[in-house]
Amino acid sequence: MPLHRLLKFGLIALLGTHLNPAWAEPARVHLYNWSDFLAPETPREFQADTGISLLWDAFDNAEVMQSKLMAGRTGYDVVMVPDDLLPSLVKAGVIQELDRERLGNWSHLAPEILEKQQGNDPGNRYAVPYMWGTTGIGYDQAKVEQLLGANAPVDSWDLIFKEENIARLSKCGVAMLDAPVEIVPIALNYLGLPPNSKNPEDYRKAEALLLKIRPYIRYFDSSKFTTDLANGDICAVVGWGGSVYNAKTTADRADNGVKLAYSIPKEGAPVWFENMVLLKDAPHPEQGYAFIDYMLRPQVIAKSSDYLGYPNGNKDASAFIDPQLRDNPAVYPPKDVMDTLYPLETLPLKLERVRTRVWSKVKSGT
16 A cells, blocks of 8 residues: 555544544434423433433324334334333334343342233333333212212222212212223223123123213313312312322322322222333434433432332332332232232224224213
8 A cells, every 4th residue: 555545544543533423423312202201300310320312202192102103213212112002013023122131220120010011021021111000090088978978989990880979979070081991991890801801792891881971971081180180170080090199299289178099999900001112223222221221220210200100110119219109009009909900901903993982982972
């Protein structure tokens, strides 16, 4: 090689060692998550700890998120995914199998939570539990007692599904999640049928039960009930435990006389999980693993639990969680209650359509 060319390449190589960092793309990870579903300080603290910036896009509807992922080329690395959507996303090849060698904090996960996940993620190969929770009954203690007496069945779905009870409660307002994937299984389970039934006839029975109580339900909504319950605008809701906990916290701080409670009915209730997954076409997979492993630190995940009012799947985070949350059996149920909880499963497409039709009829009251 001519000397001047050798010198030229040597100079480029020397300069490159100094210039490449300036040319390189900054370390970052792109997260697709529910709105406001992370402790506010986490992005800043994650970057300070790892040097990786966290970009966050939000969604408010799981179906929108699923459609976007199915279309591909999202540019996201890590996505929060409900457990019932995992099978369809795995089948479509959207998410990648986890390399646990890159997740040094995996050992902090609670075995009982991983076991509950097995139905939708056999072998826990694709998903890392983030938050979990139950769907039960939030209620205004004074108003329910006033209308139904001291022996009101607040520990049972009878409070909602027995017409004589919900008819009285309708005077102070009853709301329900706009979530067929949860409400229909609750109705099925109450009737003694499999909550994830594969029998179309079972869905007709659930439809009849829900239509019977439909006149007494003020509205179906998955967000406004938190404020309405805290303000005393409604007195009962079939809703998420964490949202009811947040409503109770709001009411207590306002000292507005509204005393709220949450019940996981004795007949059983849905348990759901929000999970961190790594997309197969993630542009920054190494940073994605770094973020997931960071969130598995007990001290880190505890901050999100405190902020959101939901339990997490980390067995070693308890020492760092606000005792009012950690010691609340409605948030962290004891084992005998955990044993009554059932996970939600993805239904075959034909049954998904049946359930959707049932829900449309129930909401319209026809």
